[in-house]
Amino acid sequence: MIRRKPPAGLLFALPALAWIGLFFLIPVLIMAGYSLHPLTDAGTPGPLSIADYAAFFAEPAYVQALADSVITTIVVVIASTLLAYPFAWCIACVVPKPYQRIALIAAILPFWTSYVVRSYAWLLALSPVGAVNKTLLALHIVSHPVMFAYNPQATEFGFVHFFLMLNTLTIYASLAQINPRYELAARDLGASAWRGFLTITLPLSIPGVAVGAFLTIVLCIGDYVTPQILGGFRELLLPQLIMMQIQRQLDLPMASAMSLLLTVLVALAYLSLQRWLRMARL
Amino acid sequence: MSRRVGGRGLAAGIYMAICYVFIFLPVAVLVLFSFQAGDLPVPPFRGFSLRWYEAAFNDGRLVDGFANSLLVGGVSSAISVLVGFLAAFGLARYEIPGKALLRALIMLPLAVSYLLVGMGLLVSTSALGLGPSLVTVIVGHVVINMPLAFAICQAQLGEHQRRIEAAARDLGAGTFRVLFGITAPMIAPALVAAFCLCFTLSWDEFLIAYLNTRFAVTLPVVIWDLLRGGLNPETNAAGSFIFLVSISVMLVVEFFLWRKRRV
Numbered sequence: 001m002i003r004r005k006p007p008a009g010l011l012f013a014l015p016a017l018a019w020i021g022l023f024f025l026i027p028v029l030i031m032a033g034y035s036l037h038p039l040t041d042a043g044t045p046g047p048l049s050i051a052d053y054a055a056f057f058a059e060p061a062y063v064q065a066l067a068d069s070v071i072t073t074i075v076v077v078i079a080s081t082l083l084a085y086p087f088a089w090c091i092a093c094v095v096p097k098p099y100q101r102i103a104l105i106a107a108i109l110p111f112w113t114s115y116v117v118r119s120y121a122w123l124l125a126l127s128p129v130g131a132v133n134k135t136l137l138a139l140h141i142v143s144h145p146v147m148f149a150y151n152p153q154a155t156e157f158g159f160v161h162f163f164l165m166l167n168t169l170t171i172y173a174s175l176a177q178i179n180p181r182y183e184l185a186a187r188d189l190g191a192s193a194w195r196g197f198l199t200i201t202l203p204l205s206i207p208g209v210a211v212g213a214f215l216t217i218v219l220c221i222g223d224y225v226t227p228q229i230l231g232g233f234r235e236l237l238l239p240q241l242i243m244m245q246i247q248r249q250l251d252l253p254m255a256s257a258m259s260l261l262l263t264v265l266v267a268l269a270y271l272s273l274q275r276w277l278r279m280a281r282l
Numbered sequence: 283m284s285r286r287v288g289g290r291g292l293a294a295g296i297y298m299a300i301c302y303v304f305i306f307l308p309v310a311v312l313v314l315f316s317f318q319a320g321d322l323p324v325p326p327f328r329g330f331s332l333r334w335y336e337a338a339f340n341d342g343r344l345v346d347g348f349a350n351s352l353l354v355g356g357v358s359s360a361i362s363v364l365v366g367f368l369a370a371f372g373l374a375r376y377e378i379p380g381k382a383l384l385r386a387l388i389m390l391p392l393a394v395s396y397l398l399v400g401m402g403l404l405v406s407t408s409a410l411g412l413g414p415s416l417v418t419v420i421v422g423h424v425v426i427n428m429p430l431a432f433a434i435c436q437a438q439l440g441e442h443q444r445r446i447e448a449a450a451r452d453l454g455a456g457t458f459r460v461l462f463g464i465t466a467p468m469i470a471p472a473l474v475a476a477f478c479l480c481f482t483l484s485w486d487e488f489l490i491a492y493l494n495t496r497f498a499v500t501l502p503v504v505i506w507d508l509l510r511g512g513l514n515p516e517t518n519a520a521g522s523f524i525f526l527v528s529i530s531v532m533l534v535v536e537f538f539l540w541r542k543r544r545v
Contacts, residue, residue, distance in 0.1 A: 026406070087301045117524065125311045161304065164301070263395070263398050
């Protein structure tokens with residue numbers, strides 16, 4: 001029996017809150033607890049200690065993977081934003097209104113290629129016997145197949161492809177909300193086309209850019225499939241290390257510690273973009 | 283003046299063409315070589331054949347994975363939409379202290395990696411002594427998709443709907459009747475769109491499913507195992523088929539949104 005009547009609205013929100021609490025917050029707390037009990041030599045959880053975190057930062061290969069994950073993510077965010085912005089701008093400002101929707105849908109259609117298969121499809125295109133190399137050879141642009149795949153650049157390439165679509169969507173959404181009269185007013189007052197864009201449209205579209213960048217960071221830094229398929233084995237990223245801890249080392253506490261470090265990176269990204277994310281109404 | 287505008291249009295056209303080629307290149311390669319008559323999904327293209335689709339549809343693992351994916355996608359999306367809709371209604375229609383915080387809490391999973399959700403569930407189920415299972419995957423997919431359904435519903439519950447709900451209440455309808463007799467039908471297009479979006483994200487989700495299943499697995503996990511065998515046109519066929527299904531589901535969304543705009 002409920003004695004004190006809770007606000008009725010809370011009852012409606014209760015299933016959602018309970019689900020998030022039971023199946024997300026508590027599991028993450030349990031995981032955090034795990035990460036503080038490193039495995040003993042017998043393979044059982046040991047006493048409370050931050051040894052796994054210390055071990056992570058003492059192992060150069062792990063720190064390298066962390067750094068590589070951060071660098072890859074930054075490169076991908078910058079490259080996909082720089083490619084997506086003009087593309088989204090073309091769709092929002094050059095394509096005639098009635099065709100904008102179809103142009104946008106076409107730009108994000110391959111988003112629905114199977115996630116696992118998308119990287120595999122790039123492998124097909126980029127492998128030494130793949131379509132791109134065969135084309136280049138046939139055109140005599142290269143004399144030997146180029147190793148496009150199996151290196152960190154291939155990972156970044158695969159990521160940029162996916163996040164170009166995502167960022168085009170978020171940037172378009174924010175460009176489409178901007179009243180074109182603002183820029184026209186600036187032009188009437190004598191601003192050049194460039195100045196109108198740089199001082200009016202660009203600043204107003206930054207929230208959309210920030211949303212795209214944040215989604216890119218979240219999805220990119222935690223991705224296992226793309227580096228595993230396209231990246232080769234010379235340079236491993238953090239999610240690959242985590243999977244190795246689970247599958248080869250059977251060390252769930254270490255994998256938990258690494259997952260939390262990854263989450264800390266995402267939280268830092270959120271804090272640094274927070275100003276603009278708050279302004280976004282997509 | 284007009285020449286400059288033309289030049290701008292041309293540059294924009296060229297840039298867009300390059301982007302579209304880049305975006306569609308992997309899909310084109312994937313689909314083209316799913317029809318490969320030869321044994322490898324790379325050039326030369328040896329002619330058109332459906333043999334790899336036949337192989338994929340006769341592959342027991344792929345068929346089982348497909349069935350499991352439909353189950354996981356259907357159940358998790360239904361729960362996501364129901365729970366997300368209820369929460370959106372509660373937060374949009376009632377005064378609750380700390381509303382912004384509750385909203386942030388519900389949206390939180392959108393801001394974390396799937397890896398964290400999957401790892402949390404893996405560690406917790408193993409701490410509880412539960413084995414890997416599709417139920418865990420369903421639970422995890424609701425965690426990642428319910429916030430989306432919540433956000434979509436919330437965007438639809440505006441002043442206009444509130445007035446109609448108030449009218450229904452004045453005529454004597456109870457809260458439950460208002461919710462499922464008035465509100466849900468009014469935003470039905472959004473509910474369908476949310477379900478479809480959740481479904482396309484869930485049935486094809488890899489990481490949570492990979493971490494939390496072993497014997498009964500979903501389609502992307504089966505394909506992941508196929509990939510270990512190297513380049514294989516059967517993978518192309520399965521991948522093209524997934525693409526076709528997801529695109530069809532999203533076209534349903536497009537249809538519903540289009541209908542909504544006309545109303």
